[in-house]
Amino acid sequence: MTHYLTDYPGSEYGSDKSAVANKMADNGAILLLLNGQDDGTNPATNLGGQPLYQNEIQVEGGNWYINQTYDGHRDASFEEILHLVYDYGIGVDQNPEFMGALADYQAEISSAQIVALNDKLWGIGSPDWIAELTLENSLTQEYLATVIDSYYGLWGAWSGSDTHGMWGGYVAKIRAEISSEDPLGAKLMDNKFFHPYLTYDARIDASFEGDFSLKFNANLGYTHHAQYLKDVTLTGDNNSNVIVNGFDNRITGNAATNIVFFSGSSAQYTIEKQSDGSTLISDMVDNRDGVCRVIHIEQAAFSDTNIDL
Structure with a gap:
């Protein structure tokens, strides 16, 4: 959370992130830090809020982090916390009323997502998941989270593909590949809102x-x-x-x-x-x-x- 909401001086949308943070407060943003994993057994998910499970969080220097195993799990903390900041602060469209602070940035994200889906850069081989996201109005949130994960190196050590990230569903595995494979996705990261470092x-x-x-x-x-x-x-x-x-x-x-x-x-x-x-x-x-x-x-x-x- 600190990372996403730290001001990024000189950036187009992130020089002062107080409006995003205040929108999150106004919209009742809640992050649920839950035990175990996302298997449907934790009753706390009914409390309402953005869940992040114990088994979705890597600790720098810990065994999972150092060995970078992807056996049935991955580091989802960047994605889930991003969803919280995005849904409640930046704002998503196609709702009855735009509730966020950065409508112009959301328009850019939406345009990049549409191109990525149409050009088969993202959502590769997952038509049922894309249909589900469409019904949930979650396409832009999930697309941006996919870009973010590759941007911060979370798929670089995955051995399932030499070229693709997010279990093979995204055309770029590492940051350098985003620029060449998904130029509009790279543009979303270029001095817009997200820092180039953590x-x-x-x-x-x-x-x-x-x-x-x-x-x-x-x-x-x-x-x-x-x-x-x-x-x-x-x-x-x-x-x-x-x-x-x-x-x-x-x-x-x-x-x-x-x-x-x-x-x-x-x-x-x-x-x-x-x-x-x-x-x-x-x-x-x-x-x-x-x-x-x-x-x-x-x-x-x-x-x-x-x-x-």
Whole structure:
């Protein structure tokens, strides 16, 4: 929720998201965090609201997240929370009255969805599901959620297809493919409302031990998603470390000894202690590691040496 409602300065529809947040409040938006999975047995679904189940939520650094298994489940948290923001805040059309805050953006989403469906870019091989969505007036919501999941790397590690996401129902599996395979979908993500990185502070599961990579590594399936994380907090007391990406990271250590890894040699960085106890480590090479703020981190590791902080 924090991610979707964090202002995106300079964007067309997201520079000030207070109108969307206020619409959600006015329209009675409720997120139901439910135990178990979506199998029809949880009576709390009758309370009314947008359900999100325990077994639909990955925790960064947890076993499911690191191994990226898709055996009967997937990370649906981005989709379900998006539905809440979309239905109650952004707004959907074809209702008796438009209840949202961003009618112009909804018009763009609707146009992209119509093209994607007509051109068989989305909803591939699922005519019964599309018919159901049509009756529910849910086509645009489900289309945008599909684009979002591929945009934030949630299908990158899926082995069921080399080219398609959402169980094969969407023509783009990763962000780069959206631009080439679904140009109107890519346009919805281009400086409109959604940040290119994830704005929340990801709390890495206490069970994790080793090097958590924010940099994409084709040999580490979870980095399809982790490459879009910006800020992380290590939890627990394992000796876990972080490999930075280029998003000006904020990295907080845990109770153990932690190292943050950078790409270049130590001479290519400046290290500055701050009055609040954090340390700013700035890469002097453009378009590489950016400016990182580290907190409770014992060492910075460079290609030539490790430096105590």
